Amino acid sequence: MSAPTVDNAADAGSDTVLALARAAKAASRELAVTTTATKNAVLRAAADAIEAGQQAILAANADDVARAEAAGTSSSLVDRLRLTPERIGGIADGLRQVAALADPIGNVVTGRSLPNGLALRQVRVPLGVVGIVYEARPNVTVDAFGIALKSGNAAVLRGSSSAASSNAALVSILREALTAHALPADAVVLLPSHDRSSVTELIRARGIVDVVIPRGGAGLISTVVREATVPTIETGVGNCHIYVDAGADLDVAERVIVNAKTRRPSVCNTAETVLVDRAIADTALEPILSALQAHGVMIHGDEPGMIPATETDWADEYLSLDIAVKVVDGLDGAIEHIDTYGTGHTEAIITENLAAATEFTTRVDAAAVMVNASTAFTDGEQFGFGAEIGISTQKLHARGPMGLEELTSTKWIAWGSGQTRSA
Amino acid sequence: MSAPTVDNAADAGSDTVLALARAAKAASRELAVTTTATKNAVLRAAADAIEAGQQAILAANADDVARAEAAGTSSSLVDRLRLTPERIGGIADGLRQVAALADPIGNVVTGRSLPNGLALRQVRVPLGVVGIVYEARPNVTVDAFGIALKSGNAAVLRGSSSAASSNAALVSILREALTAHALPADAVVLLPSHDRSSVTELIRARGIVDVVIPRGGAGLISTVVREATVPTIETGVGNCHIYVDAGADLDVAERVIVNAKTRRPSVCNTAETVLVDRAIADTALEPILSALQAHGVMIHGDEPGMIPATETDWADEYLSLDIAVKVVDGLDGAIEHIDTYGTGHTEAIITENLAAATEFTTRVDAAAVMVNASTAFTDGEQFGFGAEIGISTQKLHARGPMGLEELTSTKWIAWGSGQTRSA
Numbered sequence: 134m135s136a137p138t139v140d141n142a143a144d145a146g147s148d149t150v151l152a153l154a155r156a157a158k159a160a161s162r163e164l165a166v167t168t169t170a171t172k173n174a175v176l177r178a179a180a181d182a183i184e185a186g187q188q189a190i191l192a193a194n195a196d197d198v199a200r201a202e203a204a205g206t207s208s209s210l211v212d213r214l215r216l217t218p219e220r221i222g223g224i225a226d227g228l229r230q231v232a233a234l235a236d237p238i239g240n241v242v243t244g245r246s247l248p249n250g251l252a253l254r255q256v257r258v259p260l261g262v263v264g265i266v267y268e269a270r271p272n273v274t275v276d277a278f279g280i281a282l283k284s285g286n287a288a289v290l291r292g293s294s295s296a297a298s299s300n301a302a303l304v305s306i307l308r309e310a311l312t313a314h315a316l317p318a319d320a321v322v323l324l325p326s327h328d329r330s331s332v333t334e335l336i337r338a339r340g341i342v343d344v345v346i347p348r349g350g351a352g353l354i355s356t357v358v359r360e361a362t363v364p365t366i367e368t369g370v371g372n373c374h375i376y377v378d379a380g381a382d383l384d385v386a387e388r389v390i391v392n393a394k395t396r397r398p399s400v401c402n403t404a405e406t407v408l409v410d411r412a413i414a415d416t417a418l419e420p421i422l423s424a425l426q427a428h429g430v431m432i433h434g435d436e437p438g439m440i441p442a443t444e445t446d447w448a449d450e451y452l453s454l455d456i457a458v459k460v461v462d463g464l465d466g467a468i469e470h471i472d473t474y475g476t477g478h479t480e481a482i483i484t485e486n487l488a489a490a491t492e493f494t495t496r497v498d499a500a501a502v503m504v505n506a507s508t509a510f511t512d513g514e515q516f517g518f519g520a521e522i523g524i525s526t527q528k529l530h531a532r533g534p535m536g537l538e539e540l541t542s543t544k545w546i547a548w549g550s551g552q553t554r555s556a
Numbered sequence: 557m558s559a560p561t562v563d564n565a566a567d568a569g570s571d572t573v574l575a576l577a578r579a580a581k582a583a584s585r586e587l588a589v590t591t592t593a594t595k596n597a598v599l600r601a602a603a604d605a606i607e608a609g610q611q612a613i614l615a616a617n618a619d620d621v622a623r624a625e626a627a628g629t630s631s632s633l634v635d636r637l638r639l640t641p642e643r644i645g646g647i648a649d650g651l652r653q654v655a656a657l658a659d660p661i662g663n664v665v666t667g668r669s670l671p672n673g674l675a676l677r678q679v680r681v682p683l684g685v686v687g688i689v690y691e692a693r694p695n696v697t698v699d700a701f702g703i704a705l706k707s708g709n710a711a712v713l714r715g716s717s718s719a720a721s722s723n724a725a726l727v728s729i730l731r732e733a734l735t736a737h738a739l740p741a742d743a744v745v746l747l748p749s750h751d752r753s754s755v756t757e758l759i760r761a762r763g764i765v766d767v768v769i770p771r772g773g774a775g776l777i778s779t780v781v782r783e784a785t786v787p788t789i790e791t792g793v794g795n796c797h798i799y800v801d802a803g804a805d806l807d808v809a810e811r812v813i814v815n816a817k818t819r820r821p822s823v824c825n826t827a828e829t830v831l832v833d834r835a836i837a838d839t840a841l842e843p844i845l846s847a848l849q850a851h852g853v854m855i856h857g858d859e860p861g862m863i864p865a866t867e868t869d870w871a872d873e874y875l876s877l878d879i880a881v882k883v884v885d886g887l888d889g890a891i892e893h894i895d896t897y898g899t900g901h902t903e904a905i906i907t908e909n910l911a912a913a914t915e916f917t918t919r920v921d922a923a924a925v926m927v928n929a930s931t932a933f934t935d936g937e938q939f940g941f942g943a944e945i946g947i948s949t950q951k952l953h954a955r956g957p958m959g960l961e962e963l964t965s966t967k968w969i970a971w972g973s974g975q976t977r978s979a
Contacts, residue, residue: 162895162919162921165918165919165921166918166919245940247933247938247939247940251929251933253939255956258921260951260952261921261951339781343951343952344951344952358762358785359785362781362782364787364950364951364952366952382974384974385973385974388974388976389974389975389976392976392977393976396976396977396978472585490971494969494971495588495589496585496588496589498585498588498681498684498967499967500967500968501967501968501969501970502967502968502969502970503970503972504969504970504971504972505971505972505973505974505975506674506970506971506972506973506974506975506976507975507976507977509976509977510670510674510970510975510977511968515670515977516670516676516968517668517670527787528683528684528766528767528787528965529683529766529767529787529789529952529953529965530952530953532965532966532967532968533678533966533967533968542951542952542955543955543956544921544922544923544924544925544955544956545923545924545925545934545939545955545956546917546924546925546927547924547925547926547927547929547933548913548917548927548928548929549926549927549928549929550808550928550929551805551807551808551811551812551928551929552812552928552929552930552933553811553812553815553816553819553929553930553932554815554819554930554932554933554938555819
């Protein structure tokens with residue numbers, strides 16, 4: 134099986150990865166001084182070109198789908214891989230939405246005049262080169278390019294080998310749109326994906342790549358974190374809990390839990406465990422479990438009638454129509470459980486009690502804490518960001534949904550007239 | 557030689573490091589909900605206790621100094637290690653200054669009401685557990701504790717073995733001040749320092765330690781970056797350049813260069829290389845070199861009469877009364893040199909030409925860019941932060957001087973009334 138190629142990646146191997154990353158670095162210096170108008174023009178032109186190139190994209194995607202089906206890939210994975218005219222239209226519209234967003238670059242974050250007259254400003258600048266490692270969905274290729282370009286960054290993309298042909302077709306179109314506007318094609322480069330070595334090279338390209346964002350399962354993320362010398366941003370692993378407090382409105386609890394589990398079980402903001410305050414377990418458990426079961430959810434736990442739970446039921450994401458249920462000793466018990474098993478993504482409390490809600494939101498250590506609302510709201514679009522590159526579950530740099538601003542850094546600029554420092 | 561001990565660190569080894577880090581993690585959960593008033597009271601009490609405990613601190617420090625002298629340590633290093641009543645007073649005053657600063661915790665960064673009525677806020681929260689690895693100066697022990705505590709973080713300190721007795725004496729006093737105010741003593745823990753294993757354990761305590769800040773030379777920083785699985789913030793390596801543009805006022809150039817090189821040659825914001833525009837080299841070089849030589853600075857470079865320069869002259873910090881001087885082809889030549897050899901700390905241009913100044917500040921990729929001002933201004937106190945834990949030379953999370961806010965993260969909090977998500 135020959136490796137799918139794109140014009141930037143004829144050969145595989147670490148020389149290629151480093152050469153591509155260096156080319157992206159050079160391009161990033163131009164992007165850093167590119168006007169918003171030019172960036173928007175490229176985004177809109179790329180959107181048009183993707184729609185115009187639909188036939189070529191669908192043909193490339195058909196190759197990927199055929200390979201995946203021949204390899205016996207699960208139908209849900211094949212579905213994530215498959216492009217349709219409608220999905221291609223959605224991808225193009227995503228670029229147009231990013232073009233419509235405000236450009237964060239050049240914003241003055243803060244500033245002051247120092248006593249000696251030095252005029253100091255902290256200005257928002259691009260990060261430089263952003264590496265993104267992701268799985269099957271080809272739309273991420275275009276989304277990541279769009280968000281990176283709008284925030285002035287070059288994108289080094291390492292997609293799934295299963296989507297290699299689709300990604301190559303899309304990246305070719307994006308690179309043409311760049312050169313047509315006199316921007317360097319290397320503002321987006323696609324790494325070879327036929328083996329893991331390109332990931333390793335990417336996360337060790339310190340001094341060339343400014344940040345790597347792994348988008349994928351716990352396995353990919355822990356590999357990246359362990360082996361990277363480039364700064365990374367952890368994303369996406371969400372072992373989210375909903376705590377039903379003694380002060381809960383049980384109708385709200387039932388509605389929120391069913392929504393948070395069943396809306397889209399495969400995404401990171403889905404609820405994986407329900408914690409029920411022992412004080413109301415007698416009355417609260419039955420209606421909640423019945424509502425979940427009515428939606429086809431399997432219940433795991435230690436109580437009678439549940440599928441017996443083991444450590445992995447508390448520690449791992451199901452990402453399916455399964456949920457773990459535990460009776461806990463009030464707020465302290467809930468927070469202790471969350472401290473032990475939570476992944477710092479989204480945690481929710483259901484309560485009408487102000488003190489309980491305040492304490493939960495203050496003490497729980499997570500990117501997002503919901504009071505009487507579905508965990509499904511942790512999402513860049515829902516939060517009003519307009520676009521999202523992932524959901525950070527780490528505390529450094531960015532926490533929660535990451536939009537354009539989260540792909541920027543800052544620079545201090547001081548204008549003077551010969552100031553020197555005495556002490 | 558027996559390892560110096562502090563009450564929290566009777567034994568060495570990785571069990572101790574992890575146990576201390578875990579204790580700090582537990583303490584951090586209490587600090588996260590501690591009021592500003594209590595934190596300020598602890599800081600002021602610790603300041604008083606350090607002054608009151610001067611005799612014990614000086615005695616411990618005398619041990620360190622005697623050991624260092626017996627080991628033949630350089631006098632400049634012994635000087636950095638040595639405490640005096642005046643320096644102890646300065647350390648205590650530093651804590652009082654931090655107490656007087658505004659507390660960033662709980663500040664609302666942004667917020668909005670979503671269309672469905674969900675009330676969303678992004679609130680500033682502590683990072684949790686901050687690890688700091690540093691060299692001889694014992695004052696860093698107290699400074700780091702103060703900044704960490706005020707920003708709601710527990711501090712895990714790994715000082716130099718040469719300052720072990722001084723650090724143990726200081727940390728004992730800090731821990732007493734905490735317990736006297738009903739806060740956990742483990743809000744500050746001191747790791748064993750007799751070998752490098754405690755550094756390795758600290759930077760691999762993922763999930764317990766939230767960030768490690770290495771303060772020290774390039775060797776320490778590259779070890780930490782290479783081996784860490786905990787997120788780190790690179791600090792302090794400053795190969796800073798001053799570019800004298802064709803449009804420079806030569807009096808300003810001379811004054812700024814002499815100040816940036818000679819004020820304190822051993823610190824990271826000192827100038828290490830002067831780049832002179834070829835267009836004015838004939839007239840500019842002589843007065844600049846004479847002024848530097850009059851201050852005892854040795855000149856390295858490729859021009860006649862200079863000490864011949866090798867690659868390390870351009871790449872490394874001198875941190876001494878030495879400077880490298882190079883003639884470059886205008887602004888492009890200067891930026892190319894800085895892109896190749898700069899460490900992203902501070903870069904300066906001397907020019908009266910607005911276009912040149914604008915282009916330099918826009919294109920140079922560094923934490924701070926100065927126009928007609930000394931590189932020495934890159935400093936938390938000068939920038940008005942009131943306190944500084946280090947100067948970040950990376951782009952992620954914090955760039956430039958790091959004060960209280962740079963030791964925080966954020967948390968999204970959403971208050972609702974049963975909202976669920978449809979699409």
